[in-house]
Amino acid sequence: MAYKIGDSCISCGSCAGECPVGAITEGDGKYEIDASACIECGSCASACPMGTIELE
Numbered sequence: 511m512a513y514k515i516g517d518s519c520i521s522c523g524s525c526a527g528e529c530p531v532g533a534i535t536e537g538d539g540k541y542e543i544d545a546s547a548c549i550e551c552g553s554c555a556s557a558c559p560m561g562t563i564e565l566e
Contacts, residue, residue: 512548513555515541516562525554525563 512533515525519540526534526541533547534554543554545566555563 511565512545512550513543513552513563514545514566515543515554515558516564518560518562520560522559524557524559528553528557 515534517540521536521540523536523541526536529543530551530553531547531549533544533549534541535544536542543563550565555561
């Protein structure tokens with residue numbers, strides 16, 4: 511089960527800078543998490559100012 515970024519993402523990039531494995535990239539209109547690379551550490555969810563990152 512990986513983390514997922516919801517539609518309320520404001521593309522601030524806070525989450526990408528916190529991911530220790532580089533699983534987060536900028537997508538079209540919001541950031542995206544590569545589920546196969548996600549180690550479920552929760553660092554991204556803690557860094558998100560919108561609270562839009564949750565476990566799938």
